[in-house]
Each structure stands twice: as structure tokens, then as C-alpha cells.
Amino acid sequence: MSEPLWTAREALAATGGKLAGSTDWTADGVSIDTRSLKPRDLFVALTDQRDGHDFVPDAAARGAACSLVARSDGMPGNLLVGRDTLESLRALGRAARDRSDAIRVAVTGSVGKTSVKEALAAVFRAAGPAHWSERSYNNHWGVPLTLARMPKATRRAVFEMGMNHAGELRDLTGLVRPHVALVTRIAPAHLEFFRSVADIAHAKAEIYEGLMTDGVAIYPRDDEHGELLLDHARRSAAGFILDFGLSPEAAVNVSQFETAPDGARGRVSVLGKSLDFRIGASGAHWAWNAAAIFAAAIAAGIDAEAVAEALPDVGAEPGRGRVHQVGLPTGGFIRLLDESYNANPVSMAAAIETLGGLVPGKGGRRIAVLGEMLELGPKSPDLHAGLAEPLVRAKADLVIASGSRMTPLTDALQDGIETHYANDADAALTCLTQAVRPGDVVMVKGSNASGVHRVVKALLAAQPAGSQRGEDR
Template identity: 65%
Template sequence: MTEPLWTAREALAATGGLLTDSKDWVAEGVSIDTRTLKPNDLFVVLKDQRDGHDFVPDAMARGAAAALVERGDCGPGPHLLVPDSLDGLRALARASRERSKAIRVAVTGSVGKTSVKEALAAVFRAAGKAHWSEKSYNNHWGVPLTLARMPRDTQRAVFEMGMNHAGEIRELTTLVRPHVALITRIGPAHLENLGSMEAIADAKSEIFEGLLPDGVAIYPADDPFAPRLASHAKETAAGFLLDFGVTPGAAIAVTDFESSPHGSSGQVSVLGKSVPFAVRAVGDHWAWNAAAIFAAGIASGIDAEQVADALAAVEPEAGRGRAAKIAFPDGEFTLLDDSYNANPVSMRAGLSVLAATAPERGGKRIAVLGEMLELGPDAPKLHAELAGAVDAAGVSTVILCGKLMKHLHDALPAGVEAIYALDAESGTGALAEHLGDGDVVFIKGSNASGVHRIARALTEGRAFGGGKDR
């Protein structure tokens, strides 16, 4: 019989709290959201824009085993009463870590971290009992929640770590204490908060500070900040440094990489041994992603051939480069949905995918681009500098959403039809006006730009009533 995730007495010992009502409950999961809570979950109250205490009665009505709370006046129990519920969640996370024999991998980076995390989770699942961050649960509550949810018998686990400010990744990696820590690539994400690319590299390097003694620090050999990342790693408990990329001298190097609208393939050199691989994802940036996945997989005790086999079956997630054929009143078009988030590096990578995807039946390439946020004083310049990448991608029509995209609009050459929309809602209407049979539509922008709603409207058929005649 499978052991429960948490017993009441284990949760009490971990948190140092006070049990009310029943002291014999068992929890099979941990939840912070009554909408997704499952029967026998431990409901953890968090306070943000809304106070989770208000939802305790609903959680108990939905079958929660108990609720971890700061107040005893929030309805029927049983309750585990603690001074601070987020600290209580962190305490559960630490206890989960201490009782586990799992190999823990931490992943961060300015671009590619979620794609690498998801693919690495697939590799781990193929190799045994795996656990991984749900969605992009990579912040101050998402990482402890993921760790607190880790089943006792997990063999390998991967945790995504994000940040907006210096010091945030240090807190997360110290909680997880990974055996392997990976930085994908450094780019100008969160430049507004950190001020310089050097500061971004330093903040990402904090992930190495949580490594267990003799842990493995993995960093991108091709990155301009590779020496800086390696220097930080050498100052930690890391016993091994492993670099990856497309540079032949890297310990894990991808060569002969080719990408087509149907997928990508190449060879990976693992300490001199060459292994062929293929992925269903598209774009030159997948050369770096694949190298990172091989590096972390091998560092976690999985051989390169097993990594290659698992990688071949990985499907890109919605919003992260997934390609789909969509029927509409005037025929069919191809949607390249990369709408989850964006910075200048990932935007160029996505546009290269658009360039490699040929329209059909006389169609055209359309790009729907949302503004990139948190870039600081250089934001206007960084938006305008995308003009060359848009032109090189063979875009016929570009729909630009958000105030900062006005700078790209003004920098585009005359041969590109540029439509400026103040927001995503206006962009949806503009796209419906210009969409035709055989077109390829690429959508990307910062999450707050709202262009993911355009992608959803397209997939759900809400973006068009009658289409456009050619």
C-alpha cells in the first residue's frame, strides 16, 4: 500500500504548529487553490490579493483532509495552526526534502527554462518515478509547494526557479538543495529590476549556491557570460562543472543540428561520444535546449541514449512553440503559438521558427507580437532592434500590440505591412481582417501583453466570423 504524502503528526512535526480537532488525518496531496483541490489534499492558506482563509470552508466541503491556517476562526477543521502559512509551507518542503532520496535538479535561465524543465521531466518519467514543477510554479510559493508535494518514492525531481530581483533564486535553491543546478542562457529579462546584464548573470548564478557538496553546476558554454557563471559556480559547493552548447569544445556539444517545420534533429557529443537525437520542437534555439537537457539528464545518472529516446517523444506545450493546423471559414492556417512570454532573445528565436515555416497555397507569414516588459530604460531600443529579425523572417504582415511595440512599428522597413494595436483585443480584430488560407501565424509577447488571449481565440474559433476573401 502506498504511504500517504503527509500524516497529521508528520505535518505537525515539520511545522511546529498546533493541531485542532482530529489528529489522525492523512493527506494525499497539497493544494493552495480550491478550484483544483482534490479530496484528501492538505489545503494551505496563502494571502495575496485574496486571503486564503476565506476559502477554508469551501476547501473542507470539497473533501480537504485538513487546512494549514494562521487563524482558528475560519470554519470547520481539522486545522494545522501556524504563525505564518507560507513559512509553514516552506517547513513542509524542507521536511519532504530531508526524507527523500530523490536526485533533485534545479533549472533557471532567462530563456528556455520552462521548455527545458518540461522536457527534462519527460526524460525523468521515462527513467523511473519522477516529480516536477507544475506549469511555471517557479516563485516564492511555487517552489516550496512543488517540494511539499513530492511523493516519498520519487527517484528524480526537477524544479524550475524564476526571479524578478536579486536574492530570490538564492532563497529557492537553498530550500531545494539540488544535486544538479542548470542555467539555460542569460538574456535581458528583468533588466528593469536588475539594471545590467552582469547583474542578471549574477542573480541567475545564485542557483549554484544551494548545491549539495559535490553537486554538478551546468552552464552554457556559448553564452557571453559563461566565464562569469563558471566563476560563481567555483565559489560554491559544486564538485563538478559541466558546460553545454553548440561550441565543439563544450563537454556536451550539439552538432549537425537541423530544424524543419516538422521537428529538429542533430548529434550530441557527450564527452567525446556522439549520439543522434530528434525533437518534435522547431527552431535553432532547440540546439541549446537539447544540449542542456542532455547535460542535466547525464548528470542525474541517465545515459545519453535514454535521454535521446525520451526526448524524441516530447511535445511542445501550448504557448511555448506548439504548431497546429487550424480550420477557419476561409480554409486552414498554421498557428505557431509561442505566446506565453517574451524577451529579445526568445523573440528572435521564435521569429527564426517563423522564417523556417513555409506558408501553403500562396499564403503569407503573419506575426502578432506583444510588447516585452521589464526591460528598463533600454526597452524602446530593444523593441526597435527587432526590426531586422522581423524583416529577415519574411513577414508580410506584423500586428504589434502594446505601447512599447510602437518603437518597433516605427523602425520596420516599408516592405512590411505593420499594424499597430494598443492592446491584444484590438490585435485580435486586426488579425481576423488579414488572415487567409495557407497563412502561417506566429504569436509571441510578454505574458502581461495579453497576446496569449489571441492564440486562445484562434484555437477556440472565436477570432473570426467570416474570414477574409483573397
């Protein structure tokens, strides 16, 4: 029988709280959401958009081992009472960190951080007991929750960290205390909260500040702000600094890369040693991701050959480049490139480039459904208009631009590209369903708040029974 994740006394010692009810319970997991809570989970009643204390009765009814609360009046079931539930969750995270010998890897960046995190998780799982951030649990509650869920026997763990204000990563990396800290790439995301992209780079570089003594700092050599990141790394506790990219001068560099709808293959040089690799995801941006994955994995003690062996099973996550064959109600199929999870100018351009590499079927076209990009500040009109050039290079035949921030793009597009403006994602879906025909390749991307993920969901849901051909990868 596997060892429990937490015993009552371990959780009590970690949080300094008080137990009410049973004092000998054990928990196999930690949950903040009763909808996904499993029996024998420790339920943490966070107060965020809603007050988690309102759900303690539901947690008890669903078999929670205990509820971590800030007040106990009238609460059913076993309780662990602390002054603040978020601080108690952070205390559990610190205790889980300190009791484990796991090598901890922290990943941040404006683009690629979730894809790189998921790939590293797959590589780590192939090498032994591993732990990783679920979905995009990368914020002030997601990171401590991931830490608190880490089993004692974990050998390697990877934590995704996000931010939209200076100081956020300083706090998160100080909690995780990583042995390896990686910045994937800097891009103009969250410019609404920063004066410049350089300020974003400074904020991302905070991830190095939490490094364990003699840890490894990894930065993208080819990035425009690589030298800035390097300067921060040199001022950290890092004992070793590793760079990656496409440049031959990088310690870990991808020198050859070919992408196709069913994956990609390339050649990487790792500290002077060259080897071929395959990966189950496609898009030119995966060359950059692959270099980052190799760099972080070898820093975590996994040899390059083992990394290459694990990568063929790494595919694109939903909303991050997954390709579907979708049946149309009128007959025939289209190919749907789902890039709908969030967007900034760099990731948008990369998705458009991937669209350009996909070949439509007979009579088909390349169609881009683009939702507006948010949090770009005063440069937003220019950054949206700047997508016109990538669309021309990709030989897009039809662009459906959704949201008011997209009007600079529709103004900038040349007459050779058919362009339609939609007020919102629902209107974009209507426009697409009226225009789409068999053989088309459709790419969907936009900021989460643009709602274009609903276009993907609707296309997949509308398939005629029996028409699903499955995914290309």
C-alpha cells in the same frame, strides 16, 4: 495501496504547529487553490493576492484532509495551525526534501527554463519515479509547494526557479538544496529591476549557491556571460562543473540540428560520445535546449542513450512553440505558431526565426503578431526596435505590433514589410482576423501582460465545427 504523501503527525512534526480536530488524517496531495483541490488534499491557506483563510470552508466542503492555517477561529474541518502559512509550507518542503533520496535538479535562466524543465521531467519519468514543478510554479510559493508535494519514493526531481530581483534565487536554491544546478541562458529580461544584463547573470548564478557538497553546476558555454557564470560555479560547493552549448569545446554540445514543423533531429556529443537524437519540438533554439537537457540528465545519473530514447515524446508546451492547424470561418486553414507565453528580446528573436522556417501554403504569408515586451527598463525602445532585423531575415510579410512599447519597432521596419499598429491585444485580434487568409502562417508572441495569448485563444475558439485538424505535433 500507495503510501500517503503526509500523515497528520508527519505534517505536525515538520511544521511545529498544533492540530485541531482529527489527529490521524492522511493527505495525498497539497493544494493552495480550492478550484483545483482534490479530496484528501492538505489545503494551505496562503495570504498573497487573497487571504486563503476565506476559502477554508470551501476546502472542507470539497473533502480536504486538513487545512494549514495561521488562525483557527471558526474554521471548519481538521486544522493544522502554524504562525505563518508560507513558512509552514516551506517547512513541509524541507521535510519532504530531507526524507527523500531523490536527486534534485534546479533549473533557471532568462529563456528556456520551462521548456528544459518539462523535457527533463519527461526524461526522468522514463527512468523511474519522478517529480517536477507544475506549470511555471517557480516563485516564492511555487517552489516550496513543489517540494512539499514530492513523494518519498521519488528518484529524481526537477525544480524550475524564476526571479526578477537579486536574492530571490539564493533563497529558493537554499530551500531545494539541489544536487544539480543548471542555468539555461542569460537574456535582457527584467532589466527594469537590474542595471545591466551582467547583473541579471549574477542574480541567476545564485542558483549555484544552494548546491549540495560535490554537486554539479551546469552553465551555457556559448552565452555572452558564460565566464561570469563559470566564476560563480567555481566558488560554489560544486564538485563538478559541466558546460553545454553549440561550441565543439563544450562538454555537451549539439553539432548538427535540423528543425521542421513536426519536430527536430540532431547530433550531440556527450563527454566525447556522439549520438543522434530526435525531439518532438521545433525551432532552432531547441538545439540549445537539447544540449542543456542532455547535460542535466547525465548529471542526474541517466545515460545519454536513455535521454535520446525519451526525447521524441517531448513536445512544445502551450504558448511555447506549439503549432496548430486552424480552420477559418470563411474556409481553408492557417498554421498557428503559439509562442504567446511571455517574451524577452532573445526568446522573441528565436520565435521569429522559427516563423521564418515555416513555409506558408499556396497564396499564404508569414504573419507575426507581436505583443510588447515589459520590464526592459530604459533600453526598451532600442530592444523593441532591434526586432526589425530578425523579422527581415525571417521574410515576414505582415507584422501586427500590439502595445505602445512597440512603436519603435513599427518605426524601424522597412517598407517591404506591411506593418499595422494595434493599441492592445483585442485590436490586434481584429486586425488579424481582417487580414488573415488561407495558407498563412501566423506566429503570436509577447509578454504575458500584453494579452496576446488572447489572440491564440480566440483563433482556436472561432474554428468552424468539424474543421479542427489537430496539432502538427
